[in-house]
Amino acid sequence: MSKPQVPYIPGEIYHVFNHANGWELVFREEENFRYFLQKYGEAMPPLLETLAYCLLPNHFHSLVRVRPKETLAVFYRQKHGLPPLSPGDAKGLAGPDFNKIVRQEFGNFLGGYARAFNNWHERMGSLFMQNTKRKLVGTPQYFKNVIHYIHCNAMHHDFVAYPEAWPHSSYHAFLSDKPTKLAREQGLQWFGGVEAFVQFHQKPPLPGMEELLEV
Template identity: 35%
Template structure:
């Protein structure tokens, strides 16, 4: 599979999973550490528009603020630092993630909005959890008054405000619930 070229000022869906579907997070501390390392290595080089950390995979919605070479190296350093710490903590060796992180360039605001919904509803889709209570997604950052590193204002503007942001998430959740009920 040919990997998408990363271009400055473009939006991307970045995702990966554990090798052979194995967990990449075993506890809350792993997820907290992952987010800290993400900030340490990439904040400023990218802007974050959404994320969700599941036990065996993650999703990031980003915009590049630097050139590809700088961002790819920062991602490499980030993933390596996390994998080394995880391997040490769990007394394992070898690769943690699938070979290369996947990336899809987003084309248009509608795609970006739909992806934000998809990423935030991942806990519902994979674990049948209430997405609005899930601690390791960026959804809470958008609806709270707390300071955040997420591009909150830009995303809420994209949705036409916080009320519509919440409404769209609830509509999509209801649709998934109905679809799941009839399967």
Template identity: 40%
Template sequence: MKGLEKFEPDTYYHLVNHAVGTENLFRTDENYHYFLRRYAHYIPSVCSTLCYCLMPNHIHFLIKTNSEEALKKHPKFKNDYHKLIMQQISNLLNAYAKAYNKKYERKGALWIDYTKRFKIKSENYLTATINYIHQNPIKHGFTQNLEAWQHSSFHSHTSEKPTLLSRIEVLDWFGGINEYVKFHSQNTAGLRDEWE
């Protein structure tokens, strides 16, 4: 089924999740920072992260699952790569929702029931996905300028600050920082609706 591909080792995926109804996932800058800290706790043990974008009501990540050998060494591995990775994603979302509900004195689900996952099957698709994820705040009207949105990996790729992102892999993919920035500035059209 589209958007529900099973996770396999050593494979790229575009992940998308959304708040339930008209809720917001993030109300303050601290909410965004806290989510990324939780992400750094749960996710690197099962995959590397190429890029991301957090918006008030939904999130996008481009990940590459770890190798078969690395996943088998995970302390929670039980002969099913997909279940292991899904469990770590679920742990992340649940941990964030629990903290969010406590902080804002709310009850009930925060995220929709499943995280969509799209397997990246070509080099062009990978390039388009990185650009799409970074351009998403413009598409949804949260900003008019990609560089003005502080809650994506766009700036992290051009920074020299330490990061958990696969920065070098992404920049090499585009041919360096200048080409990375140039590609994003010249490719603002064709933001595909099918991933929403």
């Protein structure tokens, strides 16, 4: 029996990942990668702050922080046509099930991508594994190692020799000055700047990271 999923808690950071169903691919061509990120950027920023990601042909990884409960409550009330919260309205903050809100919206996002993918590639059936997995991330040092693991995942699966050689990850956004929806400044603070970020990614991953992340 699989372990119950940890709940999404406002303000907490999670490693989130999902895999294709069976031997399927979830990204077959460049347009699939682009469309996934476009729809993610439209659907999830009101709920999640994204700190890192990597898309591989048959799975994806991300590191996200759940937005504060005040932000989630505003999203919930707007979506359901409810009046805005009054300042200090503790009852309004206690009402919504924030874990359920985030789970449902993430599921809706993946479901929408899967329907578009099925139309493009003339396939039927589920594309992703039923349950998107998540692992609560605890300490700043752990944050750094999870980001390293995510950015080096294409290396781990022998697609490339260096993290910068894989185009479908947030590694490049950390090195760029271009506007981004990624929480770039927060991530760079953990590493101590761009130079330290690059140096950290030249190290091998910590032994046992897959077991620690329950991948």
